[in-house]
Amino acid sequence: MGKKQLKTLAGWLKALAGKVAAALPGIIGAIVSWLQKTAGVAVTWLAEHLWSLAIALVDMVTVWLRSHHY
Numbered sequence: 001m002g003k004k005q006l007k008t009l010a011g012w013l014k015a016l017a018g019k020v021a022a023a024l025p026g027i028i029g030a031i032v033s034w035l036q037k038t039a040g041v042a043v044t045w046l047a048e049h050l051w052s053l054a055i056a057l058v059d060m061v062t063v064w065l066r067s068h069h070y
Contacts, residue, residue, distance in 0.1 A: 001009075046053050
């Protein structure tokens with residue numbers, strides 16, 4: 001590759017980096033929004049089905065007690 005080709009490639013990469021940097025806040029916002037929505041669905045389901053939370057807690061305590069030989 002000649003110097004001219006390398007400078008052209010560098011210019012393209014610089015432009016691409018600028019576009020990626022401009023899109024990054026939107027991408028991060030979309031990921032955070034999805035995580036909040038998913039967490040909200042999980043919390044809502046648990047609120048409507050408290051029995052499942054109680055069973056999960058009893059199960060966790062049982063596993064912990066068995067692993068510590070009590």
